[in-house]
Amino acid sequence: MSYHHQNEESNPINPKSLDYLINYKDYQFYLKLSKQFALLDDKESCYLSYQEYKRDYLSRQYFTLFLQQKSKPWFQEKYYDSFKELRNKLRIKGWNNNPNTFITNLNDGHYDSISYDKPPDSRKKLPQEKYLTLPYTLDPPENPQIFIKSIPPDLSREKLEDFLNTIPGFDYLAISDPQPAKRFHRTGWINFNKSVDVNELLETTLKNPKIDDFTLFLTKTDQPITTKARVAPGITNSPDRLRQDLSNIRKLTTHLESIYNNLNTQSNDPISISDHINNRIKHLNIVDDIQRIKKELDFYILYLRQAFNSCYYSASINDFKEELQRKSSMFYRETDNDYADQSDDRISPQDNWIKNLDEKISIIIDQNLDYTKIGGIDYDKEVSLVANKLVKKEDENKFRCLECTKLFRALEFIEKHILNKHDQLVSSDNLIDLQAFNNFLADPHKILPPTDLPASMNRRIPAKQYQQSIQSTSQFTSNKRSYDDHHNSQNKRYKSAGIPAWTQSVPQHTLPPSYREAPLNNYKSQPSQASNLPKPPPPPGAKLDPRAQSNNTYEDLDTVAGGDDVELQY
Numbered sequence: 001m002s003y004h005h006q007n008e009e010s011n012p013i014n015p016k017s018l019d020y021l022i023n024y025k026d027y028q029f030y031l032k033l034s035k036q037f038a039l040l041d042d043k044e045s046c047y048l049s050y051q052e053y054k055r056d057y058l059s060r061q062y063f064t065l066f067l068q069q070k071s072k073p074w075f076q077e078k079y080y081d082s083f084k085e086l087r088n089k090l091r092i093k094g095w096n097n098n099p100n101t102f103i104t105n106l107n108d109g110h111y112d113s114i115s116y117d118k119p120p121d122s123r124k125k126l127p128q129e130k131y132l133t134l135p136y137t138l139d140p141p142e143n144p145q146i147f148i149k150s151i152p153p154d155l156s157r158e159k160l161e162d163f164l165n166t167i168p169g170f171d172y173l174a175i176s177d178p179q180p181a182k183r184f185h186r187t188g189w190i191n192f193n194k195s196v197d198v199n200e201l202l203e204t205t206l207k208n209p210k211i212d213d214f215t216l217f218l219t220k221t222d223q224p225i226t227t228k229a230r231v232a233p234g235i236t237n238s239p240d241r242l243r244q245d246l247s248n249i250r251k252l253t254t255h256l257e258s259i260y261n262n263l264n265t266q267s268n269d270p271i272s273i274s275d276h277i278n279n280r281i282k283h284l285n286i287v288d289d290i291q292r293i294k295k296e297l298d299f300y301i302l303y304l305r306q307a308f309n310s311c312y313y314s315a316s317i318n319d320f321k322e323e324l325q326r327k328s329s330m331f332y333r334e335t336d337n338d339y340a341d342q343s344d345d346r347i348s349p350q351d352n353w354i355k356n357l358d359e360k361i362s363i364i365i366d367q368n369l370d371y372t373k374i375g376g377i378d379y380d381k382e383v384s385l386v387a388n389k390l391v392k393k394e395d396e397n398k399f400r401c402l403e404c405t406k407l408f409r410a411l412e413f414i415e416k417h418i419l420n421k422h423d424q425l426v427s428s429d430n431l432i433d434l435q436a437f438n439n440f441l442a443d444p445h446k447i448l449p450p451t452d453l454p455a456s457m458n459r460r461i462p463a464k465q466y467q468q469s470i471q472s473t474s475q476f477t478s479n480k481r482s483y484d485d486h487h488n489s490q491n492k493r494y495k496s497a498g499i500p501a502w503t504q505s506v507p508q509h510t511l512p513p514s515y516r517e518a519p520l521n522n523y524k525s526q527p528s529q530a531s532n533l534p535k536p537p538p539p540p541g542a543k544l545d546p547r548a549q550s551n552n553t554y555e556d557l558d559t560v561a562g563g564d565d566v567e568l569q570y
Contacts (some may be wrong), residue, residue, distance in 0.1 A: 057377030060455030073156035315360035
C-alpha cells in the first residue's frame, strides 16, 4: 500500500497550530501527508524548514512565559518602557564615575600586566565537562553590605527601596535576575556608606524585617567568596577570532559609552577610551602582532568589567558589580590549541559558541534591530493596524481622519498624522505589552521557558493544556503523549510512543503501522486490570504460615513526623 494515498478531505493539522513541539520525523511525515513532496525530497530545505518551525515554536513558548510573568513587578521593572527612567537611574548609579577612574589607572600603568589567557598551571577540561571552570576568589565588598537571600517576584524594587531609604547610610540596592528553579525568587545586596555599622542594623532595624507579609532573611557579607571562572573555548585564541573579538568589543564599548554620556548629566566631557588604549599600547611597544591584539582586547575587556559592570564573553550588561559577579565572575581564554576546522558540514560546539556570542553582541549594539528576526513582533505593523481604525477611505486617493476630519491623499500620510497628532489614541495596552515582549526577547540573558511549557495560541496562553502537561510531566512529555487525550472513557485508546495528535484527522489505513492507533479491544495494548488487584484473602479456617502469625509494624524512619512534607523557606 502506498502511504501517499489518503482521503482528499483529510488534511493534517499544521504543527504550527499545536501547543507542543513535534520531532523531525513527525514533521517529515506531516509534509508527506500535506503533499509537500518537493520540500520533503530536498533534505537541506526540509531541515531548514524544520528549524524555522522550531524557532516559531520557541517564540510562541516565550510569549506564553511573557503572559505568565508580565504582571509581576520584576518583569515590568526590567522590560516595560514605563520603567525606563528607573532603569536609567540605576544604570548611572551603578556605573558612577567608573570610566574616569579606569582611564586614570590605565594611564598610570596599573593594568599593564593584565591577561585573560588561561593561567598556564591550570587544569585541563575533563571529558564529562561541558565547559572548563577554574576556582576564582571574589574579595569582600569595600563598603558595608548585607545580602538578601530571597526576594519574591511579587515584591517590587520600589517597596524595597522605600523601606531601605528610612535607614541612615543606605547607598543602593542591587538585585539579581529571577531564578525559575526557585519560583522566580531573586537575591539582593544592600550597600551602605562606610560609616554604617551593619552588625547593629541586623540586631535592630533589619532583624527579620517584613515587607508585604514576606520576611527578608539577611546576612552580612564580609568574607571572600570562592566561585568559578569560566574558560572560553580554544577558538577564542585563534588569530582570526582575536581580530574579530577586538572589532566586536570596540563597537560594544562605543555603544556603552554613548549610553553613559547621554545619562551622565554631571559632566560635559564625553567619555572615550579608544585613544587612551592606543597610547598605552604604543607605550608598551609590543612587537608581536598577535600579542599586541591580545593586549588591546584585554584592556577593553577589563574596561567593560570595571567601568560598565559588563562582560564581553557572556554578553551581559549590568547596573551594579554584584549583578556582574552573579552572572559572570570571570572569563579566561583557553590556551590549548584544541580547535580544528571541520572537514565536513557539521558545526562544532566551539563554532556554535562563537555564533551565539556574535548574535548576542549584535542584538545589544543594533540600534535598528528587526525584532521579527529574533522571534519578536513587528511593532510598526501592529501600530498601523490600530491607526487604520481611525481612517475612513472616501475615494481612491482620499483618506479622512475620523478624529479631526482632516483629509489626506495617501494612507502612509494619514498614518504618520495619527501617530504624531493623536498618539494617545494609538497607545493601547496591547501595544505596550507587545513592545515589552520585544524588549524581553532582545535580552541576551532572558530566562528560558521550561521545556514542557506549551506554546501560545493566537497570543493566548493555553491554560488548560498547560495544566494537563504539568499533571503528566512525571509520566509523559508534552510532545510524546502515550494516549488519546480526546477520549474520556475509562478504556483509553493507547498509541505508539511519539505519535502526533494531528494524525487523528487522517484515515488509519493511510498511516504507517507505527502511527496507527491500537484497537479498543486489543488486550495486548492495555494493562491487565486483574494483575493490579490485591490477592484474595485465605479461606476461613485455613492455617497460616508460621512466619505470618505474628503482626509486625514497619515504620519508615526517614519520613517526616505526621506524614506531611516540609517545604523549606528560602
